[in-house]
Amino acid sequence: MSQPAAHMQIGEVAERTDLSLRTIRYYGEVGLVVPSARSRGGFRLYTEADVGRLLLVKRMKLLEFxxxxxxxxxxxxxxxxxxxxxxxxxxxxxxxxxxxxxxxxxxxxxxxxxxxxxxxxxxxxxxxxxxxxxxxxxxxxxxx
Known part of the structure; x- marks a missing residue:
C-alpha cells in the first residue's frame, strides 16, 4: 500500500524554491502549478512533485519563456x-x-x-x- 503524498504549506515551498509567496500564488492562478490540495482551513498544500514543477517553471522564467x-x-x-x-x-x-x-x-x-x-x-x-x-x-x- 503506497503512502499518501506528504503536503507542504506555501511558506515551506517558498523557502525550498526561493520563490515569493506571491509568485507561487500567481503560478497557481494562471494554471502552471496548481496546489495539489487545500487544508480544511483553505491553505494551499503542495507535494514534492509540485515543488519540482515550480523549479521547472523557475528555470523557464530565467530563460524568458x-x-x-x-x-x-x-x-x-x-x-x-x-x-x-x-x-x-x-x-x-x-x-x-x-x-x-x-x-x-x-x-x-x-x-x-x-x-x-x-x-x-x-x-x-x-x-x-x-x-x-x-x-x-x-x-x-x-x-x-
Missing part, C-alpha cells in the same frame, strides 16, 4: 509522461519538445554572448582603473 509557452511546455511534458498517446501523436509531441529544446539552446547561446560582453567590459574597466591605483598618493590624500 512566456507564461503561455510555459503552459504549453508543461502540458506537453505531462502528456508525454502519461504515455497514452498513439504513435503518431507521440511523434508529434516529441517534435514539439525538440522545438523547445532548440529555443533553449538559442537562449543559452545568447546568454553566453552577453556574458562574454560583460567579461570584456569588466576587463576594460579594470584596465582604466589600474593606472590610477599605481600612482603615488597626492599630498591631500596623505594629510587625511
Amino acid at each position: 512566456s507564461v503561455e509557452d510555459m503552459g504549453e511546455l508543461l502540458s506537453l511534458l505531462d502528456r508525454l509522461a502519461e504515455g497514452a498517446e498513439a504513435e503518431a501523436e507521440h511523434a508529434a509531441l516529441l517534435h514539439r519538445l525538440a522545438g523547445f529544446e532548440s529555443v533553449v539552446e538559442e537562449r543559452r547561446a545568447a546568454l553566453r554572448r552577453r556574458l562574454s560582453v560583460a567579461e570584456e567590459f569588466g576587463g576594460l574597466l579594470r584596465d582604466q582603473r589600474r593606472p590610477f591605483e599605481t600612482q603615488p598618493a597626492s599630498e591631500e590624500t596623505e594629510r587625511r
Whole structure:
C-alpha cells in the first residue's frame, strides 16, 4: 500500500524554491502549478512533485519563456509522461519538445554572448582603473 503524498504549506515551498509567496500564488492562478490540495482551513498544500514543477517553471522564467509557452511546455511534458498517446501523436509531441529544446539552446547561446560582453567590459574597466591605483598618493590624500 503506497503512502499518501506528504503536503507542504506555501511558506515551506517558498523557502525550498526561493520563490515569493506571491509568485507561487500567481503560478497557481494562471494554471502552471496548481496546489495539489487545500487544508480544511483553505491553505494551499503542495507535494514534492509540485515543488519540482515550480523549479521547472523557475528555470523557464530565467530563460524568458512566456507564461503561455510555459503552459504549453508543461502540458506537453505531462502528456508525454502519461504515455497514452498513439504513435503518431507521440511523434508529434516529441517534435514539439525538440522545438523547445532548440529555443533553449538559442537562449543559452545568447546568454553566453552577453556574458562574454560583460567579461570584456569588466576587463576594460579594470584596465582604466589600474593606472590610477599605481600612482603615488597626492599630498591631500596623505594629510587625511
